[in-house]
Amino acid sequence: MSFTGVSESDVDRLYRVLKQEAEDGGYRFNPDSDFTKNLIRGILKNEQRYGYRACPCRLASGKSAEDLDIVCPCDYRDPDLSEYGACYCALYVSDAVAEGKQQPPPIPDRRPPRSERRKEAVVHTVATGPVMTLPLPVWRCRVCGYLCARNQPPDTCPICKVKKDRFERFI
Amino acid sequence: MATEHVDGTNRGNVVLYALSTCGWCGKTKELLRQMGVAFDFVYVDLLEGSEQDDAITQVEKFNPQGSFPTLVIDDRKVIVGFREQEIREALGS
Structure with a gap:
């Protein structure tokens, strides 16, 4: 085709x-x-x-x-x-x-x-258990599971190369 | 709905709901051609507006997942995905 x-x-x-x-x-x-x-x-x-x-x-x-x-x-x-x-x-x-x-x-x-299906973009947070005190939030790539602790997710996932909008707040 | 017909041996009313961009849809269509079975197909992604909505609703009636390819034989037998063996058995060749 x-x-x-x-x-x-x-x-x-x-x-x-x-x-x-x-x-x-x-x-x-x-x-x-x-x-x-x-x-x-x-x-x-x-x-x-x-x-x-x-x-x-x-x-x-x-x-x-x-x-x-x-x-x-x-x-x-x-x-x-x-x-x-x-x-x-x-x-x-x-x-x-x-x-x-x-x-x-x-x-x-x-x-x-x-x-x-959810009609809107996913809320970029995941419910967590006990409240943790961390110096930085942890972000998770929804595609490959890569985790990083920084103020914002990276513009591009260093592992699978997807864009920032595919990250969710993990902790 | 705008279906296209492919001539061949009549094995009942065979309708293939497909996407023009999908690899497994292409393989399913090619298999039906090779088998020489008469069938109708529709590329749902190429439909627009209410015609597309109607087609999706129809696919969901046979396959609640609404995925492609969905092959429907005589409005009863439904085969989802490129399942060569099952398709060959269902269409008797």
């Missing part, structure tokens, strides 16, 4: 960047490069029509605040990698899948159905 306005050179460029970022962070790209490039094409198409890189395998609403959880890499990638050896799209895969020892299975969507 090709889309108007998404050139093959755009696809190749983003493919190389995301693959490198994935590998730098200890993640693996699906070795089937045709399949993977097709997903990258979908991400670029979504960026073009919605203004953000929504998951190509889920239906985006067009409202970024409602879809933060499915901006690629999505909030569900890491749990799906752990449980199934691939993300929902099979763009990111486990070592076993990357090395061809295992095939990515069909994965049931972890995202809550439309009726149960």
